[in-house]
Amino acid sequence: MNRQTPQIPIVRMEHITKHFPGVLANDDVSLELYPGQVLALLGENGAGKSTLMNMLVGLYRPDSGTIHIRGELAEIHSPQDSMALGIDMIHQEFMLVGNMSVAENIVLGLRDLPLVPKLDEIKARITELSKRYGLQVDPDAIIHDLSVGEQQRVEILKLVYRGADILILDEPTAVLTPGESRDLNNILKKMLSEGKSAIFITHKMDEVIEFSHKVQVLRRGKTVNTCDTKDVTPRDLANMMVGRDVLFSLDRCPFNPGGIKLKVDHVTVDNPLGSRPLLDDVSLEIHRGEIVGIAGVAGNGQTQLTEAITGLLRCNKGTIAIDGRDMTNATPLQVIKAGVSHIPADRGAMGVVGDMSVGENLAMKKYRTEEISRGAVIKKTFMRAFADKLIKAFTIKTPDQDTCVKFLSGGNIQKTILAREIDSCGGVLIAVYPSRGLDVGATEAVRQNLISQRDKGNAVLLVSEELEELQMVADKIAVMFEGKIMGLRNVKETNTEELGMMMAGAGSVRREA
Amino acid sequence: MRVVVEKRDTRSKRMAILIPLVSFIVSLMLGAIVLIASKSNPLQAYGAMLNGAFGNARRFQYTIVESLPLLMCGLGVGIAFRLKFWNIGAEGQYVWGAIGITWVMQFWRFLPVPMLLPVGLAVGMTLGALWAGVPGFLKAQWSVDETLTTLMLNYVAIGLAEYLYINKWKAPLGNMGTPEFPREAWLPQIWGKVHAGIFIALALVVLLWFLLYKTRWGFELNMIGKNPKAARYQGVSIKRNIVLAMILSGAICGLSGSVNTAAIAHRLTKGVNAGYGFTGIIIAWMSGLNPFASILVAVVMAALTTGADALQIAMKLPESMGEVLQGLVLIPLLAGSIFVEHKLKFIKKEAA
Numbered sequence: 001m002n003r004q005t006p007q008i009p010i011v012r013m014e015h016i017t018k019h020f021p022g023v024l025a026n027d028d029v030s031l032e033l034y035p036g037q038v039l040a041l042l043g044e045n046g047a048g049k050s051t052l053m054n055m056l057v058g059l060y061r062p063d064s065g066t067i068h069i070r071g072e073l074a075e076i077h078s079p080q081d082s083m084a085l086g087i088d089m090i091h092q093e094f095m096l097v098g099n100m101s102v103a104e105n106i107v108l109g110l111r112d113l114p115l116v117p118k119l120d121e122i123k124a125r126i127t128e129l130s131k132r133y134g135l136q137v138d139p140d141a142i143i144h145d146l147s148v149g150e151q152q153r154v155e156i157l158k159l160v161y162r163g164a165d166i167l168i169l170d171e172p173t174a175v176l177t178p179g180e181s182r183d184l185n186n187i188l189k190k191m192l193s194e195g196k197s198a199i200f201i202t203h204k205m206d207e208v209i210e211f212s213h214k215v216q217v218l219r220r221g222k223t224v225n226t227c228d229t230k231d232v233t234p235r236d237l238a239n240m241m242v243g244r245d246v247l248f249s250l251d252r253c254p255f256n257p258g259g260i261k262l263k264v265d266h267v268t269v270d271n272p273l274g275s276r277p278l279l280d281d282v283s284l285e286i287h288r289g290e291i292v293g294i295a296g297v298a299g300n301g302q303t304q305l306t307e308a309i310t311g312l313l314r315c316n317k318g319t320i321a322i323d324g325r326d327m328t329n330a331t332p333l334q335v336i337k338a339g340v341s342h343i344p345a346d347r348g349a350m351g352v353v354g355d356m357s358v359g360e361n362l363a364m365k366k367y368r369t370e371e372i373s374r375g376a377v378i379k380k381t382f383m384r385a386f387a388d389k390l391i392k393a394f395t396i397k398t399p400d401q402d403t404c405v406k407f408l409s410g411g412n413i414q415k416t417i418l419a420r421e422i423d424s425c426g427g428v429l430i431a432v433y434p435s436r437g438l439d440v441g442a443t444e445a446v447r448q449n450l451i452s453q454r455d456k457g458n459a460v461l462l463v464s465e466e467l468e469e470l471q472m473v474a475d476k477i478a479v480m481f482e483g484k485i486m487g488l489r490n491v492k493e494t495n496t497e498e499l500g501m502m503m504a505g506a507g508s509v510r511r512e513a
Numbered sequence: 514m515r516v517v518v519e520k521r522d523t524r525s526k527r528m529a530i531l532i533p534l535v536s537f538i539v540s541l542m543l544g545a546i547v548l549i550a551s552k553s554n555p556l557q558a559y560g561a562m563l564n565g566a567f568g569n570a571r572r573f574q575y576t577i578v579e580s581l582p583l584l585m586c587g588l589g590v591g592i593a594f595r596l597k598f599w600n601i602g603a604e605g606q607y608v609w610g611a612i613g614i615t616w617v618m619q620f621w622r623f624l625p626v627p628m629l630l631p632v633g634l635a636v637g638m639t640l641g642a643l644w645a646g647v648p649g650f651l652k653a654q655w656s657v658d659e660t661l662t663t664l665m666l667n668y669v670a671i672g673l674a675e676y677l678y679i680n681k682w683k684a685p686l687g688n689m690g691t692p693e694f695p696r697e698a699w700l701p702q703i704w705g706k707v708h709a710g711i712f713i714a715l716a717l718v719v720l721l722w723f724l725l726y727k728t729r730w731g732f733e734l735n736m737i738g739k740n741p742k743a744a745r746y747q748g749v750s751i752k753r754n755i756v757l758a759m760i761l762s763g764a765i766c767g768l769s770g771s772v773n774t775a776a777i778a779h780r781l782t783k784g785v786n787a788g789y790g791f792t793g794i795i796i797a798w799m800s801g802l803n804p805f806a807s808i809l810v811a812v813v814m815a816a817l818t819t820g821a822d823a824l825q826i827a828m829k830l831p832e833s834m835g836e837v838l839q840g841l842v843l844i845p846l847l848a849g850s851i852f853v854e855h856k857l858k859f860i861k862k863e864a865a
Contacts, residue, residue: 310746331750336748344746350746353736353740354740356735365748
């Protein structure tokens with residue numbers, strides 16, 4: 001990094017304003033990035049970070065304001081334009097074609113690609129690049145078959161292959177396991193050491209502190225602060241983002257569990273594709289007024305466990321009971337009627353119907369009840385009043401309840417699901433990665449909501465990848481590895497090391513908590 | 514200068530009305546080019562079509578009569594389309610409706626004559642429903658592709674109808690067609706050519722609008738159509754609803770066949786597969802699956818048919834010209850519908 005000589009910023013965005021229907025996404029935002037620097041862009045969900053970056057890569061056009069790249073005025077109309085300027089972005093949602101190979105995905109959309117690409121040369125270059133950055137990926141693998149972490153590596157390879165020197169990373173670690181995040185961080189460090197510059201969107205304070213030279217905090221589309229990273233603490237940043245003091249500890253009643261609410265007994269789910277079962281003889285009990293956390297690296301059977309309980313996945317062996325009533329292989333509707341709420345892992349694909357309104361999405365559980373319907377007829381006035389009530393109670397940021405859910409920010413989509421599921425919860429709440437991709441304020445609200453469900457005497461099952469979150473929220477933690485439960489521990493009687501060992505498949509000695 | 518198609522941020526109601534209107538004007542202009550090329554005055558030709566479709570009470574009635582089976586088939590397939598279930602078997606379901614009512618009229622003579630019509634309509638409706646239920650069940654149970662099954666089943670139904678009116682059920686006189694239904698059991702005409710089927714069709718419009726937009730079931734169909742995974746997660750049974758929607762879809766198409774047979778041909782004969790079931794698909798699409806909009810679209814499509822007949826007579830243009838004009842109306846309308854969700858962006862390109 002060379003800060004002695006006055007440099008021209010490699011990226012300068014000035015007075016950028018962008019409207020969406022009913023939302024002012026960016027309001028007179030300016031930003032400067034100097035060569036070799038990392039700028040962390042911080043802000044709550046819906047603060048306008050992604051919108052600002054999407055304008056830099058040509059996915060959106062600003063309503064007003066200018067962009068200068070390397071001191072020259074740039075008109076960026078499309079991703080190709082931005083690529084020509086050496087700007088490239090890793091998006092929150094991966095932009096990969098699932099049924100094509102790694103190599104094909106990497107060269108897809110390159111402007112100078114010949115009609116018949118020389119795949120061998122391309123593959124050789126990919127192999128060379130993956131060695132240089134320690135990104136192990138088989139260029140012939142099909143995207144479908146890769147894990148989320150591997151897909152992320154493909155996205156990064158895409159960036160390096162195209163030779164971008166201005167990197168934009170939109171929450172690159174949001175979907176990664178702790179181990180994968182560490183790998184990613186090392187790769188990024190290497191790239192920065194080669195003189196590339198980066199803008200890093202994140203919610204994670206420790207990443208900001210570790211990586212960035214400068215932090216810019218956005219709130220409701222406006223810049224609230226820009227400062228050098230060395231001058232701030234995580235707490236300062238959190239307060240700037242939310243605009244108020246953030247609680248890092250949560251209120252909770254003393255642990256006082258009731259009788260068994262949900263009992264999973266020796267459940268096995270076979271894998272139609274492979275030999276190892278998706279769930280392998282899993283047993284788990286959750287009591288009333290208790291939060292049981294499930295720790296584990298993603299893809300070790302956590303989602304399958306929740307889907308078996310909620311009737312979305314058939315069990316081949318074993319039983320599931322709620323309040324002592326057998327619910328093994330019940331239909332999803334029967335499970336819902338037994339009082340089970342479910343915040344699913346994949347909020348866009350399962351949690352909401354993107355093309356329906358916020359109000360309709362909020363009503364998707366209660367529309368069967370007297371609160372919204374009379375007999376078979378849905379009362380629009382009841383539905384509207386119901387939706388307004390939840391939007392207010394859960395502070396969902398939406399222009400109005402008639403807006404399609406897909407136009408909301410990720411955090412507000414999650415809030416919509418949370419509002420619906422918590423409101424309709426009748427005894428059991430299953431939450432899968434509920435705070436994934438949420439900012440501190442929203443995460444705090446999610447956690448507090450889970451705890452208040454427990455304090456009300458409901459049984460809560462919380463699946464999370466963050467041990468810290470589980471240790472903060474759960475009463476007991478079970479660790480899953482390769483479809484098995486490696487052990488169940490009382491939070492107070494365990495520590496990060498022990499849990500970490502179990503997550504890696506070690507210490508399978510069972511001990512009653 | 515480059516032109517890019519971009520998704521709209523929101524869907525505007527104004528565009529949903531404006532775009533079909535502009536598309537229609539474009540199609541008229543395209544038609545004009547074809548007409549000029551065949552040495553006809555387009556204004557005169559369109560005038561003749563308009564006159565042929567709406568020129569006097571009798572022509573207007575004929576257009577209405579023609580629009581009724583189109584409307585009903587459009588409503589029928591529209592229900593399946595809400596679930597993204599591609600029922601292109603309306604034609605066969607319609608034919609089953611015609612077979613059903615003929616069966617009752619010809620063989621259920623133990624019934625008192627006034628009962629023949631209502632029972633016949635009910636039987637036709639039921640057969641249509643069962644015929645559509647089969648592909649629905651196959652899809653729900655074993656994910657059998659519905660476009661193939663519904664399409665193929667059309668030809669089975671049409672073949673069966675031919676066998677019946679040429680052979681098995683043929684009237685003693687003549688070389689095809691079943692005996693005429695008893696006159697007292699015809700669907701009565703209420704205004705010139707316009708028969709009482711118009712009440713059935715309009716009642717269906719209101720009923721379906723209520724069912725689809727006001728009830729819990731309509732809400733569930735909407736969820737399934739827009740995100741089946743989310744619907745299942747919310748406890749909505751996809752299999753059950755696919756079968757139910759197909760049964761309702763087939764029932765309406767079947768009823769359409771029974772109504773038209775009881776009102777116009779009064780027997781099963783050649784021409785029973787007049788293509789209403791296929792045109793119904795277009796009606797459903799162009800109306801955006803909205804029952805009320807279907808009325809307008811069905812009347813326009815019917816007018817194109819009746820108007821094209823007049824074109825032949827008044828302008829001495831070949832029969833195929835009518836079909837060419839019909840096709841030209843459809844293309845811009847269908848192509849235009851993309852702009853309800855997308856917009857064009859013009860980009861000035863500097864030297865690159």
